[in-house]
Amino acid sequence: MTTRRDFIKIMALGTGALAFSGGLLAFATDRKESSRPPVALDMKTPTYCEICFWKCAGWAYKNEQGELWKITGNDDDQHSNGRFCPRGTGGVGMYTDQNRLKKPLIRVEERGKQVFREVSWEEALDYTAKKLSAVSAKYGPEAIALFTHGSGGKYFGDLLKAMGSTNITQPSYAQCRGPRDAAFIATFGEQPDSPEITDLRDTKCLVLIGSHIGENMHNGQVQEMSDAIDKKATIITVDPRFSTAASKSKYWLPIKPATDIALLLAWIHEIIYNGWYDKAYVEQYTTGFEQLKEHVKSYTPEWAYGITTLEPELIRQTAREMSNAKPAVIIHPGRHVTWYGDDTQRERAIAILNGLLGSWGRRGGFYRPAKKSVPSFPHPEYPKPKMTWTDWFPGLYPLAESPVANAFVDASIPTKERDAFLKAWIVNGTNLIFTMPNQAHTLEAIQALEFLVVVDTMPMEITGWADVVLPECTYLERYDSLRDSPHRKPAIALRMPAMEPAWETKPAYWMAYQLAHRLNLGDYFHFENQEDYLDWQLKQMGSSLEELKKKGVITWDRDDDDLYFKDGEKVEFFTNSGKIEFYSTSLEQAGFDPMPKYTAHEEPPAGFYRLIYGRAPMHTFSRTANNPNLTDLMDENVLWMNPKVAKEWGLKNNDPIFLKNQDGIQSDFAIKVRVTERIRWDSVYMVHGFGHKQKQLERSFGKGVSDTQMITRVKVDPVMGGTGMRGNFVTFIPQVLA
Ligand SMILES: Nc1nc2c(c(=O)[nH]1)N[C@H]1C(S)=C(S)[C@@H](COP(=O)(O)OP(=O)(O)OC[C@H]3O[C@@H](n4cnc5c(=O)[nH]c(N)nc54)[C@H](O)[C@@H]3O)O[C@H]1N2
Ligand SMILES: Nc1nc2c(c(=O)[nH]1)N[C@H]1C(S)=C(S)[C@@H](COP(=O)(O)OP(=O)(O)OC[C@H]3O[C@@H](n4cnc5c(=O)[nH]c(N)nc54)[C@H](O)[C@@H]3O)O[C@H]1N2
Ligand code: SF4
Ligand SMILES: [Mo]
Numbered sequence: 001m002t003t004r005r006d007f008i009k010i011m012a013l014g015t016g017a018l019a020f021s022g023g024l025l026a027f028a029t030d031r032k033e034s035s036r037p038p039v040a041l042d043m044k045t046p047t048y049c050e051i052c053f054w055k056c057a058g059w060a061y062k063n064e065q066g067e068l069w070k071i072t073g074n075d076d077d078q079h080s081n082g083r084f085c086p087r088g089t090g091g092v093g094m095y096t097d098q099n100r101l102k103k104p105l106i107r108v109e110e111r112g113k114q115v116f117r118e119v120s121w122e123e124a125l126d127y128t129a130k131k132l133s134a135v136s137a138k139y140g141p142e143a144i145a146l147f148t149h150g151s152g153g154k155y156f157g158d159l160l161k162a163m164g165s166t167n168i169t170q171p172s173y174a175q176c177r178g179p180r181d182a183a184f185i186a187t188f189g190e191q192p193d194s195p196e197i198t199d200l201r202d203t204k205c206l207v208l209i210g211s212h213i214g215e216n217m218h219n220g221q222v223q224e225m226s227d228a229i230d231k232k233a234t235i236i237t238v239d240p241r242f243s244t245a246a247s248k249s250k251y252w253l254p255i256k257p258a259t260d261i262a263l264l265l266a267w268i269h270e271i272i273y274n275g276w277y278d279k280a281y282v283e284q285y286t287t288g289f290e291q292l293k294e295h296v297k298s299y300t301p302e303w304a305y306g307i308t309t310l311e312p313e314l315i316r317q318t319a320r321e322m323s324n325a326k327p328a329v330i331i332h333p334g335r336h337v338t339w340y341g342d343d344t345q346r347e348r349a350i351a352i353l354n355g356l357l358g359s360w361g362r363r364g365g366f367y368r369p370a371k372k373s374v375p376s377f378p379h380p381e382y383p384k385p386k387m388t389w390t391d392w393f394p395g396l397y398p399l400a401e402s403p404v405a406n407a408f409v410d411a412s413i414p415t416k417e418r419d420a421f422l423k424a425w426i427v428n429g430t431n432l433i434f435t436m437p438n439q440a441h442t443l444e445a446i447q448a449l450e451f452l453v454v455v456d457t458m459p460m461e462i463t464g465w466a467d468v469v470l471p472e473c474t475y476l477e478r479y480d481s482l483r484d485s486p487h488r489k490p491a492i493a494l495r496m497p498a499m500e501p502a503w504e505t506k507p508a509y510w511m512a513y514q515l516a517h518r519l520n521l522g523d524y525f526h527f528e529n530q531e532d533y534l535d536w537q538l539k540q541m542g543s544s545l546e547e548l549k550k551k552g553v554i555t556w557d558r559d560d561d562d563l564y565f566k567d568g569e570k571v572e573f574f575t576n577s578g579k580i581e582f583y584s585t586s587l588e589q590a591g592f593d594p595m596p597k598y599t600a601h602e603e604p605p606a607g608f609y610r611l612i613y614g615r616a617p618m619h620t621f622s623r624t625a626n627n628p629n630l631t632d633l634m635d636e637n638v639l640w641m642n643p644k645v646a647k648e649w650g651l652k653n654n655d656p657i658f659l660k661n662q663d664g665i666q667s668d669f670a671i672k673v674r675v676t677e678r679i680r681w682d683s684v685y686m687v688h689g690f691g692h693k694q695k696q697l698e699r700s701f702g703k704g705v706s707d708t709q710m711i712t713r714v715k716v717d718p719v720m721g722g723t724g725m726r727g728n729f730v731t732f733i734p735q736v737l738a
Contacts (some may be wrong), residue, residue, distance in 0.1 A: 007588025044500040048483045048553030049088040050150060050475035052620045053172065054195060054218045055483050057081035057553045058090055060498035064641060067097050068476065068499055070359040075231070076553045078220065079195060084241040085217045086618045086633065093522040093629035094457070094474045095499060099698055100472035101459055102503035106706040111447060114464045121506065121514075123189045126208040128468050129518035131451040135424040140630065141165040142387045143423040145408050150429030151480040151495075152455060152508025159512045160426070162524035164383040167422065171435045174721045182399045182720040183347030186584045188360055192333045193486055200224035205234045205325030209260055209350060211334035214244035218335075218470075218618045234321050238263065240612065241640065242678035251318050257524040257610050257683055257726065258340050261425040264349035265305035265598060267319045271297040276323035278358030283569060287354055288583025288595075307598065312677055326357040328364025341715025341724035342583045344399065345596040348584065352596070353690050355580045356549045361565035369486035370558045375540045377533065379524045392421045398590040398719035400487055403722035404493050406714075409436060412445035424451040428508065429472075433461035434622040434689065437711040437725045438523055455508060458626065459696035473501035479509065479530040482537065483546075488563060491555040492541075494534070592719055602728060603682075608662060608729035609645065613707040622689040637704035638674040640685035646675040649732055657731040661710045668693060670735050673703040684730065 047070070048057045057077035063069040073080035080088075104124030109115035119127075135143055141164035146156050149170055157168045173181075181191035192198065199241070200206065201224040204465040213225050225245075226301035227234065235249040238260065246252040255263060271277050272293050282289055308315075316626050322329050331353045339341050359365025389403050394410045397404055411421040425446075434444045446452060446465050455464035463469045468611040472478075476498045509530045516525040527533035543554060565571055572578050576585040588594040604610050618633040619625060639657070646652065656670035669691050679685050691706030715724030 028232040031635055034058050035539055036129065045496050046493070046549065047049060047071070047476060047495045047498060048079075048480075048493045049084065049091060049417060050480075050495075051087045051091050051094065051624065052218070053149075054220070054585075055158065055493070056219050057082055057483065057486060057493035059089065059552065062498065067163055068092055071476075072554045073219075073495070076551070076555060077493065077553065078489065078491060079485070080219050081223055083219070084221070084224070085219045087217060087620055087630065088219070090624070090627055090629035090633075091476065093108050094624075095476045095502070097458070097626060097628055099459065099626055099696055100457055100502070101463065101469060101505065102472075103502070104471060105463075105466075105469040107467045108681040111452075112443075112465050113466070116469065121504065124468055124470060125456075125511070125518060127219065128453050128470070129515055131453075132424060132426075132468070132515070132517060135450055136163060139423050140386060141383075142167060143386050143421065144426065145169065145412075145422045145424070146426045146428065147171070147430050147432060148426075148428040149435075151475070152428045152512075154427050154481050155509050155512035156428050156455070158524060159242065159516050159519075159521070160483045161380075161382045161515060162521040163519065164385055166385050166388050167408065169389070169405040169408050171430055171432070172273060173402040173403045174400070174404040174406055175338055175435060175437075175723055175725075176336050176340065176406070178400065178402065178413045178720050179343035179717055179722045180335070180337045180347045180350075182401065183344045184333060184351050185401065186344075186399065186575070186586050187307060187351035187581055194335075194483060195220055195487060196332050196335070196639065197366050197369050197486075198224075199328075199330060199362075199364050199455035200368045201227045202238045202328060203228050203233050203330050204326070204328040204364055205236065205330070207236045207238070207322060207329070208249075209238045209264075209332065209334060209346075210337075210339070211332045212243040212245055213332075214238065215615045215617055218333065218614065222337050236318050236321065240680045240683050244617075251314065251321070253310050253314060253318065254680055256307070256309045257612060257682070259344050259598075261342065261349055261596055262299070262304045262307040262598040263310060263315065263354060264346065265296055265299040266301045266315050266598065267322070268292070268349065268353055268356065269299045270301065270316055270319035271323055271353070272296060274319075274323075276319065276326075276327050277356040280312065281327065281358030281490050282356060284568070285573070285604065286580040286582055287577050288311055288581055292352065292595060307402055307600075322353075324358060325364075327359045327362035329357050329358075329359050330354070330365055331357075338491070338717070338722040339724055339726045340601050341717050341722075341727070342599060343717050343722050343724060344719040345593065348587075349596040352582050355582060360580065361571065363564050366543070367488060367563050370488065370490045371486035372484050372490035372492050372541070372556060374482050374484045374492065377526050377536060379526065382524075387421070397399075397719070398716075399592075400720040401585065405436065406723050407721055409442055409445045409522065413441075413448055423449060424453075425449060426453050426455070427735075428455040428465075431456075431460045431462045431622050433465070434706060434708045437708060437714045437723050439709060440712070447527050457505070458623070460622065461692070461694055461696055464694060470511055471503070471505045472511070473497075473505035475713050477501040477505070478507035482534065484509060489555050489558055489642065490549075491553060493553045494545075496549060578686075587719070590719070591695060604729040605662065609641075609727065610729045611659075611661070611707065611710050611728045611730050612687045612726055614685065616687040619687065619689055622692065622706075625689050625692055626697040628699065631699045635699065635703055637671065637690040639705070640674050640676055640679045642679050643675050643677060643680040644681045645684075646673065650732070651675070651732070651734065658735065659710055659730040660706055660733055661731075662729045663712045665710065665712055666733065667705045667709055669692065669702045669705055 690704030
């Protein structure tokens with residue numbers, strides 16, 4: 001039997017089994033903060049992690065020499081429960097990386113040639129303010145956009161709003177969670193949030209559609225899944241690849257990629273026609289059941305078998321398992337769900353299944369989150385923009401409730417009929433060259449810009465294209481906004497500097513403040529020091545910065561005992577009908593299928609394989625690929641390949657090959673083959689974030705292949721604009737021939 005401890009070990013061992021450092025073992029062996037010897041307070045500062053967006057709260061420790069020593073979880077934190085994942089522990093390497101950006105830079109040669117001059121902050125900020133003013137004067141402030149992923153987005157967002165533009169976008173919407181959020185809002189009137197409101201610790205049955213928890217290392221979620229395994233929950237994993245989660249599952253469904261909607265419809269069919277749904281719940285809370293029943297009539301497991309390659313008996317049995325566990329069952333909404341362009345509809349099928357089984361608002365299903373609201377300091381009203389992103393392409397992506405980053409890229413490219421809507425970008429903490437699919441398209445947009453300023457900590461691909469590079473200090477060297485994410489109990493967490501900013505790096509807050517004052521927008525930025533602002537906010541909340549510095553986290557009890565719906569409780573859902581909508585009126589009104597349908601997707605041509613991708617436990621996207629601590633554990637990605645395919649191509653483990661995609665794009669670098677039964681023969685798999693082209697990244701340059709480079713074909717979801725990225729196919733060029 002696999003215990004929680006084994007599961008965590010297995011995950012951490014994922015790839016580089018022998019390369020363990022003490023820090024990782026702290027996670028793998030479940031050692032908690034309280035079991036460590038006490039440390040003097042001035043050696044220990046509170047932080048929350050920025051290596052990924054789970055935002056675990058923890059402590060950064062210094063050693064006796066005053067050097068940054070280690071980072072661990074905060075026991076009082078619901079996101080981490082006192083433990084950090086390998087990446088969070090490896091956050092130290094983010095600070096120590098000698099390849100970091102050190103000084104502000106201004107471009108002196110053609111864009112992209114990467115010839116920069118080191119300048120003072122004074123010059124960099126004056127120049128940036130001058131350029132932003134010029135674009136604003138010529139085209140209006142609405143021609144400036146912010147792309148952001150991470151804490152600094154708040155400050156640059158405030159700056160932009162003060163200028164008169166609300167064009168602020170995060171790739172964590174249309175390249176990540178967007179379709180799921182749109183689908184759950186259409187069904188339940190609410191989205192599953194971050195951290196997800198999945199009640200994993202008490203679930204009896206967890207169904208993972210692709211979602212690869214264990215490689216996807218979102219901390220609390222991994223821990224709760226381990227608890228569920230210990231408590232003998234049934235895990236059902238649907239994945240063309242035998243993922244870490246699949247290896248812990250009672251059922252692995254090695255589905256043919258791109259066919260999940262067929263499986264979901266067959267499950268819905270089985271659950272309805274066998275009467276396996278939660279009748280009282282469906283009766284009280286939902287609408288559209290009869291239409292749904294009619295809609296799925298012909299979607300039998302036998303029908304789905306022909307599409308998914310999954311045995312009808314397996315489909316039936318797994319539907320039965322879900323039903324036996326109801327309502328303590330979770331069909332996990334996933335997180336990165338921009339796969340095939342019909343993703344909102346796949347997510348709708350997932351939402352409907354949860355609705356049928358009565359898991360929304362129930363113990364072991366989805367809980368009701370609670371959040372502490374942090375007050376903002378009053379400021380003059382923001383000017384009203386004349387145009388926002390929804391005006392660029394009227395009618396497009398009607399159910400997008402967040403700005404769509406790819407629409408921003410499209411709007412930056414002039415066409416025969418119109419000029420570009422966007423002329424300047426502020427890019428904060430997002431490596432757009434690796435993050436947005438279709439690199440040529442992203443570069444076309446960048447080349448058309450009049451001004452591009454990039455705020456980053458590392459010399460990444462995106463900084464190479466900037467006109468101005470503003471080097472931010474890492475999260476270990478700065479204050480940031482209070483973390484106020486929703487969870488079971490409302491809580492806040494503090495991030496404060498453990499170290500002085502290295503070299504000439506500065507926090508984003510300071511940059512935004514300085515720019516605001518140069519742009520005569522000082523009234524919107526009242527506090528020169530973030531410390532003063534945080535103290536003001538905390539005092540409004542009955543605490544103080546002093547208190548938070550000691551505790552790191554404050555958690556409150558919920559106002560009401562309402563984590564789950566009470567028996568028979570009257571619930572008003574934020575949908576058009578006030579009910580859980582199996583038949584979606586908002587989709588129908590927008591001209592889309594009100595109930596999900598299966599449509600076939602293109603298959604790989606002969607000699608090509610579908611490129612699928614995912615996460616490794618010890619890395620986050622492209623941001624950690626150069627981290628000295630984490631490259632020790634994994635320094636390149638490999639290409640998973642079925643033995644049958646390897647045999648056909650005469651390839652064996654570790655053979656380096658180049659890849660070429662369906663559009664003739666060849667990878668810049670080679671990737672090593674990993675022959676494994678753990679993947680279907682029609683697909684190949686790699687971890688996202690490798691294959692860096694920036695020479696300044698000394699540890700990661702040329703290591704492995706960038707999945708993004710191979711993703712030139714994008715299937716955009718018409719409902720909310722998500723960029724489906726898994727309709728790309730690759731063939732192999734063994735290195736000797738390349
Ligand atoms: N091909 C492909 N594309 C994808 C994905 C995929 O799996 N494959 N995943 C998608 C998903 S789910 C998401 S959420 C997005 C993620 O997209 P991003 O968040 O853009 O991912 P990264 O590549 O890590 O880029 C982060 C950038 O922020 C910088 N950075 C790190 N810390 C800081 C900081 O403290 N301050 C500042 N200013 N900068 C910092 C890093 O150096 C790096 O340049 O990508 C999406 N795009
Ligand atoms: N270690 C680590 N953890 C992370 C991150 C990280 O960078 N590193 N990033 C975080 C972020 S922002 C996100 S959004 C999440 C992403 O994590 P998830 O939401 O779990 O991402 P997915 O894209 O669902 O998962 C990829 C899995 O989908 C499988 N797959 C591919 N095609 C198909 C298909 O057609 N059908 C099915 N059923 N499965 C398929 C792949 O084999 C792979 O196992 O991870 C988060 N956690
Ligand atoms: S899951 Fe890991 S990387 Fe993400 S915030 Fe938590 S400790 Fe940091
Ligand atoms: Mo994501």
